[in-house]
Amino acid sequence: MVSAYKAIYIVSILCLCLITEGLTQTALPVITQYSTDNGLPQNSVKKIVFDKWGFCWMATEMGLVRFDGRNFSVFGTSEIKGLRSERMQLINTDPKGDVYILSEGGQILTVRPKRSFGIPVPAIISTKSILLPTQGFASLDSSTYNILNQFYRDYPEGRHYSTYITTSGQVYLSGASGVLYLSKSKKKIIELARYSKRHSQKYALVKGQILISISNGNSVEAWEHGILLRRVQTIRGSLEREKEFIRGNFIVLINQSDCFIYANRNLHELTFSGKTILSELAIGNIDVSTLGTVYHAKKQKKYYLGSYTDGLFVIQKPYFSYPILPKTTGESFYSQARINDSTIFCQNLIVTPGVKTAKLNLNHEPFAGVEVSQNQQLYFQKSNLSLARYDFQINRLTNLFPLNYPVVYLHHNKADDGSYFFFTQREFGKAIHDSLYELRTFPHATQIKSVAQLGKGNYLVGTNDGLKWYDSDRNKIYKSVLESIQVRAILPENDSLLWIGTYGKGFYLLMNNKLHKMPFGPKQALKTVHSFIDDRHGFFWLPTNNGLFKVRKADLIGYAQKKVSSVFFFRFDRYDGLKTNEFNGGCDPSYVWLKDSLLSISCLKGLT
Numbered sequence: 009m010v011s012a013y014k015a016i017y018i019v020s021i022l023c024l025c026l027i028t029e030g031l032t033q034t035a036l037p038v039i040t041q042y043s044t045d046n047g048l049p050q051n052s053v054k055k056i057v058f059d060k061w062g063f064c065w066m067a068t069e070m071g072l073v074r075f076d077g078r079n080f081s082v083f084g085t086s087e088i089k090g091l092r093s094e095r096m097q098l099i100n101t102d103p104k105g106d107v108y109i110l111s112e113g114g115q116i117l118t119v120r121p122k123r124s125f126g127i128p129v130p131a132i133i134s135t136k137s138i139l140l141p142t143q144g145f146a147s148l149d150s151s152t153y154n155i156l157n158q159f160y161r162d163y164p165e166g167r168h169y170s171t172y173i174t175t176s177g178q179v180y181l182s183g184a185s186g187v188l189y190l191s192k193s194k195k196k197i198i199e200l201a202r203y204s205k206r207h208s209q210k211y212a213l214v215k216g217q218i219l220i221s222i223s224n225g226n227s228v229e230a231w232e233h234g235i236l237l238r239r240v241q242t243i244r245g246s247l248e249r250e251k252e253f254i255r256g257n258f259i260v261l262i263n264q265s266d267c268f269i270y271a272n273r274n275l276h277e278l279t280f281s282g283k284t285i286l287s288e289l290a291i292g293n294i295d296v297s298t299l300g301t302v303y304h305a306k307k308q309k310k311y312y313l314g315s316y317t318d319g320l321f322v323i324q325k326p327y328f329s330y331p332i333l334p335k336t337t338g339e340s341f342y343s344q345a346r347i348n349d350s351t352i353f354c355q356n357l358i359v360t361p362g363v364k365t366a367k368l369n370l371n372h373e374p375f376a377g378v379e380v381s382q383n384q385q386l387y388f389q390k391s392n393l394s395l396a397r398y399d400f401q402i403n404r405l406t407n408l409f410p411l412n413y414p415v416v417y418l419h420h421n422k423a424d425d426g427s428y429f430f431f432t433q434r435e436f437g438k439a440i441h442d443s444l445y446e447l448r449t450f451p452h453a454t455q456i457k458s459v460a461q462l463g464k465g466n467y468l469v470g471t472n473d474g475l476k477w478y479d480s481d482r483n484k485i486y487k488s489v490l491e492s493i494q495v496r497a498i499l500p501e502n503d504s505l506l507w508i509g510t511y512g513k514g515f516y517l518l519m520n521n522k523l524h525k526m527p528f529g530p531k532q533a534l535k536t537v538h539s540f541i542d543d544r545h546g547f548f549w550l551p552t553n554n555g556l557f558k559v560r561k562a563d564l565i566g567y568a569q570k571k572v573s574s575v576f577f578f579r580f581d582r583y584d585g586l587k588t589n590e591f592n593g594g595c596d597p598s599y600v601w602l603k604d605s606l607l608s609i610s611c612l613k614g615l616t
Contacts, residue, residue, distance in 0.1 A: 037291070038583055043319035047080035048073065053314030055098060055185065056263065056303040060105040061117055061128055064303075064312060064321065068098035069488040072109055072117070072130050075320075077578055083130050090132050091115065100146040101264060103175050108138055108146045116140070118571070127576075140177075141171035143262035144213050149177055155190055159197045166197075176215040178233055182211045187221060189234040199229055206254060215280045216265035224256035228285060236285065245278050245287035261302045268302045275302065275311070282451040289490040296321055324584055331359050331615065341610040342374045343595035345386060347400060353378065353386055354615060361606065370398055370405060377431075377596040378414040382424060389415040395430075397442060409444045416461035417596050429480070431459050431469070438478050448483045452476060457511075457594055461496040468506070470495030475508055489523060490516070496594050505565075507548075509537035509593075517552075517568050524568035529557060529577045533601055538593025541607065551591030551599070551609050587613040 043051050050070035057065050063197035064075040071084035071094045084094040093422045109117040109130065116138050119128040137150040147153070156179070160167050169188070170183040179190035186202040201221065203209055220230045220240070226248065230240035247253045250271050259273035259498065267278040268290065277290040290304070291311060298316040305312065313321040334357075344354035351360040355374050358366040372378070376389035386398040395408040395415065413432035420428040426441040433455050437447045450456060450469070458470035465481040475495045477487035490508065497509030506518040515537040517524045528534050533554035541549040548564070550557040558578045566572045581589050590612040592598060599609045608615050 038324040038585060039294075040322045040324075041319060042080070042322070044116070047075075048319050049080075049082045049084075051319045052316050053301065053320050054096065054316065056300050056312050056314050056320075057099045057101050057107055058303065058305060059101075059107045059128055061121070063119075063128060064245070065099055065107055065109075065119065066314065069095050072096050072099075074119075074128075076111070076576070088117065088130055088132065091117075094107075098140045098142075100140050100144070101147060102135045102146040106146075108140055110140045126572075139173070142169065142175040144173040144216065145171050145175060145264060147177060147179070151192065151195075152177065152179060152190065155192075155195055155197070163376075170211065172213045172219055172262075174219075176214065176233075178217075180213075180231070182219075182220045182221070187211075187219070187231070189231070191234065198234075200234065200236070201229060210258070210260050212260045212267045212269070212278060213262050214267045214278050214285060218280050218285075220285060222260070224254070226254055230285065239283045240285055243285045243287050245276075245277065246274075246289040247271070247287040250274065250276070259299065261299065263301060263303050266302070266304050268304075270299055270302075275313075277304065291323055291325075294323065300322050315534070330587060330613075331361075331365050333357065333365055337575050340374075340592065340612050341615050342592050342598070343376060343378045343613070344597060344600050344608060344610060345378045345380045345388075346597075346600045346602065347380050347384070347386075350606075352600050352608055352610075352615075354610070355382065357496075359608075359615065361602075368398070370396070373414065375595055377417045379418045379428075381418065381420050381428075387418055387428070388418075395439075406442075408439070408442050409471070412447075416456050419461060420427065429461075431456050431467075436478070436483070438480075448476075448480075451483055451485050457496045458493060458596065460500055462500060468498050468500060470499065470508075489518065497537050497539045499542070507540045509540065509550075510592075511536050515540075517564060519568055526564060526567065527575050529559075529575075530579050531555075533557065534577070536593075538591050539598050539609075541599055541609075543605075543607075548608075549607070551593065551611070553590050554581075555589045556586065556591065556609070587611075 010113055038236055042048055050068045052069045053066050055067040060067060071082045074081040078553060085091045092115060093112040096109055096114055098110040100108055106117045116133055117130045118133050119130045121128050137153040139147040139153050169183040172180040181188040187200040188197050189199050190199050209223055212220050218230055220228050222228055222583055226242045228240055228242055230237040235318045247269060252258060252272040257329055258269050261268040261270060273295050274289060275291040275292055275294060276287045279286050296313050296315050297318055298318045299313060301314040303312040309325040311323040332484045340356050342351050347353055351358060356368050356370050371390045373389045373391045378388045380386050384400045388396060390396050392449040394410045397406045397408055406491045411432060413434050416431045416433055418428060418430040428439055430437045434450055435447055436450060438445045454473040456469055456471055456472040460468045462468060465479060467478045467480060469476045469478045472494045474491040474493055475489050476485045478485055493513045494511040496511050499507040504520050508516040508518060512535050514528055514535050517525050517526060531554055533552045536553050538551045543549060546561055548559050548561055559575060563575045567575045592610040592612060
């Protein structure tokens with residue numbers, strides 16, 4: 009099963025995927041519709057929220073639905089003990105992110121995992137002081153609950169009013185006659201505005217804090233903490249040019265802190281900046297009949313639209329972009345090197361986001377290892393099986409020395425003494441001031457696929473016959489695991505954690521000298537892992553031959569420790585804007601981090 013962890017954090021991908029402005033190709037938004045034909049129990053999606061674990065929850069007429077990005081799980085009277093009705097009316101989160109659901113008949117539910125590392129599931133709760141508003145945030149404040157209940161007893165018509173609760177717990181009510189406000193200091197409901205029947209107001213809660221009343225002609229009144237904001241009189245931005253909005257032909261859609269206006273098939277998002285309500289076109293020309301709810305998963309760059317008649321629409325705004333490459337360049341990209349914090353070298357090309365790609369005639373062998381030294385010298389293998397150096401500062405190419413086998417790994421000494429070490433497919437070598445100092449045949453007759461340095465003179469070497477611990481000073485292998493399996497990705501985190509990726513046999517965690525096999529994941533795609541990309545936010549990004557996967561590292565470690573029985577992955581594929589699901593490995597480096605969390609990964613169709 010896959011997970012919606014993508015909602016928690018996402019990096020930019022340059023495939024050579026690039027996320028950038030400028031001379032790049034950006035995919036069009038991808039729209040996916042879900043209905044009873046492909047997972048939903050019923051086609052009326054009335055409200056959408058996300059929980060703190062990244063799962064999407066939907067209220068329908070036939071149960072509560074959990075969505076992890078690929079699979080739907082439906083919870084009704086058979087799945088929820090004590091549930092009397094499957095008709096879900098409202099879902100809200102409180103400001104802390106806890107989810108609460110109101111079912112027909114007044115039962116309140118919440119979602120939480122049954123155990124640590126578990127998947128959240130719904131359960132009925134007995135607390136009676138929880139207030140779920142029409143829009144905004146759930147309130148657990150008993151004083152607010154009691155004041156509203158007294159208001160409803162004194163004024164039964166008030167039950168037909170819409171309620172809005174802000175992030176700070178402020179409560180507004182709106183009806184045909186005007187706007188009311190719960191004054192906690194006065195412990196009663198007070199009137200903020202009264203409108204005649206000929207006026208047609210629509211209400212919005214902007215940024216989860218400011219209530220606005222919108223009349224025809226883009227006339228606005230706004231309140232914050234119950235106080236009228238006199239300077240706010242119109243909505244600025246994209247809606248000023250939307251004729252149907254000006255005429256009053258629009259609907260307002262609020263979801264926690266997000267507020268949208270849908271007019272003339274265009275979805276506009278509202279924000280508050282300074283003392284101005286701003287609108288921006290979020291999605292243009294999107295035709296969804298009986299649109300009832302919108303959720304903007306910002307870190308996913310996705311919009312979730314719920315229709316009362318047509319189910320769920322997921323709109324993926326592209327976050328994968330591709331540099332425009334010369335037509336003579338092959339599609340499949342391999343090793344790449346970081347020249348500076350915004351530029352890489354790959355496939356004889358200089359690639360910078362937003363800048364025209366430049367080609368160098370260096371005869372670089374794309375499969376071979378490559379590195380840029382601290383003084384901007386590019387070290388690479390030429391196609392004629394020789395090592396060369398290119399100086400970016402003076403644009404000079406220097407041929408160094410011939411090779412017996414292709415280069416797999418090259419790394420300069422951190423002491424910056426002019427020395428560097430390299431591995432070919434069958435040798436270990438050392439050069440000093442660009443002259444070959446020593447060359448040793450690897451002590452095991454195999455082909456080297458990947459290398460990671462442990463310390464001075466000590467290396468992890470992935471081969472066609474497993475992973476070897478190699479002492480270069482003694483030219484000796486002193487430890488080996490996974491013999492007879494091709495190892496092509498290695499990431500040592502510390503003395504007790506080592507991640508190992510194989511070709512076709514899955515990936516492993518060597519923890520405290522014990523080897524643990526990890527799950528194959530969706531579609532068994534993780535049988536081949538090309539690299540372990542740590543985003544420093546607790547996640548690995550794993551390029552494979554069948555998509556790009558994201559997984560929480562703590563879940564993998566918990567799986568190895570038998571604390572959990574399964575691990576949840578999120579898969580990025582062509583539906584998310586990738587040109588191909590197949591990535592490349594067996595080269596060093598196969599990925600590069602640039603500034604602003606921009607990540608470049610080699611794939612079968614360029615760079616992602």
